[in-house]
């Protein structure tokens with residue numbers, strides 16, 4: 001049986017978190033060894049200090065999609081498209097070929113240096129296939145129906161949920177919180193089928209990313225589907241969509257021509273999310289414009305597990321198909337989520353990264369799979 005009560009990272013939504021077996025659950029905050037307190041300029045103490053770059057430099061020159069992505073247009077968008085198109089939502093769902101090539105992984109201008117975003121180094125990759133969207137609730141439901149799989153959150157009996165998603169009734173039943181990230185609450189009965197606890201359901205969001213899945217759960221799903229989790233290098237290469245040295249999958253401007261390209265947080269975190277991009281929670285996995293490789297939501301919406309162990313020190317040697325450290329305690333996750341705001345968690349960049357223990361789960365963490373062609 002896996003033990004996951006060993007780690008609760010300093011800033012849960014930025015870094016990682018774990019809840020323990022109810023019988024022995026104790027949320028213990030540990031100093032984040034990867035974070036230098038002196039590097040903090042914000043008040044969060046979570047390693048999410050404001051980045052050095054404004055992200056306003058020249059964009060890629062790639063033609064932006066013509067559709068305007070805003071709260072208004074997204075509310076009228078076919079938000080159940082993924083759920084109504086089983087060819088995209090099942091385990092035989094659409095994948096896209098990511099061509100073999102080389103790219104510059106990481107950055108020499110890290111927004112969050114202690115995360116090990118740098119140094120920039122050249123990486124060569126073989127071609128691979130990647131899911132065009134995050135694994136949806138409907139995808140995961142097919143897996144569970146076919147195999148009887150029980151997720152770790154279900155076995156442990158709880159998972160972490162962002163306070164802003166919870167009803168007053170649920171919140172009133174919770175006495176624990178995480179001191180330095182009080183917006184994360186351990187909710188009994190929260191799991192992929194009940195994202196905000198027992199009284200919540202996924203029936204109205206089958207085309208949204210599955211949440212509350214651990215790295216172990218994600219690995220099990222991908223294996224069942226004849227796929228695997230992407231390495232961090234594969235994920236980042238795919239995120240960049242063929243562009244070189246850009247912040248985001250579409251370029252350097254967060255909102256080109258005033259349009260939203262990802263499901264992030266607008267407003268003041270954690271008190272107020274304006275939902276200017278159309279969503280205050282997750283969005284359908286097929287929402288927002290695709291990047292140059294045809295991939296949706298590589299940044300934002302749900303964080304995505306990768307196969308690699310976490311490490312913040314990287315060689316500058318040119319590597320071919322790197323698979324990360326051979327051992328570790330945490331696994332790498334990429335892309336940020338709908339909870340990311342520049343002031344607290346500037347991690348919705350391709351070079352950004354964070355980590356969780358492999359048995360952790362939460363209301364903003366999902367995954368997608370890759371396979372070899």
Ligand SMILES: [Ca+2]
Pocket residue numbers: 263264265266275276277278279280281338
């Ligand atoms: Ca949003």
Ligand SMILES: [Ca+2]
Pocket residue numbers: 134297298299300301302303304335336
């Ligand atoms: Ca994502």
